Amino acid sequence: MRITDMTAVLLAEAIREGKTTAVEATEAMLERIADKDKELNCYVTVDKEGALKQAKQVQEKIEKGELTGSLAGVPVAIKDNLCTEGLLTTCASRILHNFVPAYTAEAVVNLQKAGAVILGKTNMDEFAMGSTTETSAYGVTRNPHNIEHVPGGSSGGSAAAVAAGECFYALGSDTGGSIRQPASYCGAVGMKPTYGTVSRYGLIAYGSSLDQIGPLTKDVRDCATVLEVIASHDDKDSTSLVRQDTDFTKALVEDVRGMRIGIPNDYLGEGLDEEVKTAILQAARVLEEQGAVVERFDLSLVEYAIPAYYTIAAAEASSNLERFDGIKYGYRAEEYTGLHHMYKKSRSEGFGEEVKRRIMLGSFVLSSGYYDAYYLKALRVKALIKKAFDEAFAKYDMILGPVAPTTAPRLGESLADPIKMYLGDIYTIAVNLAGLPGISVPCGQDSKGLPIGMQLIGDCFQEKKLLQAAYTYEQISSRVSDL
């Protein structure tokens, strides 16, 4: 086995046992990136020098016994909307083309304390607005399974880097599916935790009531291990929660006996690709054979999630992105007449098309005369969607369904029709509105060889149930494929 093919947990174990070192692993990974990334473009920035320096320091601490955790010495890739002190953070936007943060995001600080080595910053849709990583100002990322296809988005660089072995694991952020959908398209494991589990301090905000940071990994064990490290209460994020149950690796148990799993009929209807549907139902059967109780049910309100989401997300985005004014950081237009013109020109030249589209829509739905009809209406619908999930979780431990209606589309197919692109988020988006945890686990490939992902959705704080079911499924399917 090549060192770059190892999982994060196995690599950390090998480092602890002295079979390899953090420096060797980092060097191997940097070589792999040099070899693969010209074609795939997973990274906006590769911090070669910094990574090697961190690796040396971490290795010394491991040898002295100061670092003993299950991720110590393992190189990681960070989505480029998470601030990293001293390292360029662009949010894949021209407006932050030269932004070097003065502080590091709390989730990344947690990884650093655990001995992570930061390789660089991964590509994404500009400001995390998009489902394909094609709206990046720094070029598209390609799907490692077929370079004519997108990796998904917005955490497309992170997912593709994990799938291509250009990092051992990565962090992403998920506002409407931005971790789970690219994980599904690239054949990685991706998890969005319960809202408030991971501090958003240092995450460049898109839709603050929906944004949550989470792991993209090669398997479920890595996913639980990374989540355990990044989850923390943080005074710097007033929406962060105090949780005592963040020992997620305890859930890595192969047992789904008696688990009640509901499959929404609404998630298997029109628009769902037949091959995806077959793979999802086959995965459900595997869990059923292991003793889970699988049932179909009607979730209801599914078709209202996308319009409610785009109203709320655009409104929050228009407010969050007001800070980009050409004064404090980032791009400033060359020529202007006065202060207001400078704001307008800097923003118009600095933001890409999709970002401007959402800022315009958000400004409109918040404007006087439309606020009640659009924004407040969407918040009321959000309450109803939450209630529909509450009713489902009174009956089921988790919901099982597809992550996306299709496998990864071809490059260039999606952006032409924004609404069609938004419809691709139908199975992931309600999870953010309701603040729930969700995980994407690979469950096969279509006839073109593109990965398919199964999504498990849990009630708030029920990450462990999801991880246990995902782990069980993964163990069984890996034994089947070994035969």
Place this chain on the structure above:
Amino acid sequence: MANIISDETIEYVGILAKLELSEEEKEQAKKDMGRMLDYIDKLGGLDTTGVEPMSHVFPIQNVFREDVVTNGDTREQMLSNAPQKKDGMFMVPRTFQ
């Protein structure tokens, strides 16, 4: 019902959003926003009488702390990203004569 976005609306939203759109971009924005609003109008079909708007899923209260400085002086780091600065301050275009 189809939403027709007028030139005035696009101008007004442009002012709110602090964006300067080219004529071509304005035409595109009118089309895009009209289509999005047609789509969002779907929400109007759902009866939400008596439903309170939900901004956060958890009952989040204001989080208070003592008004004590906990961070150090990071003025230089904060200014290091400024497109223009002068005498330890952000510099903006002249706003009055």
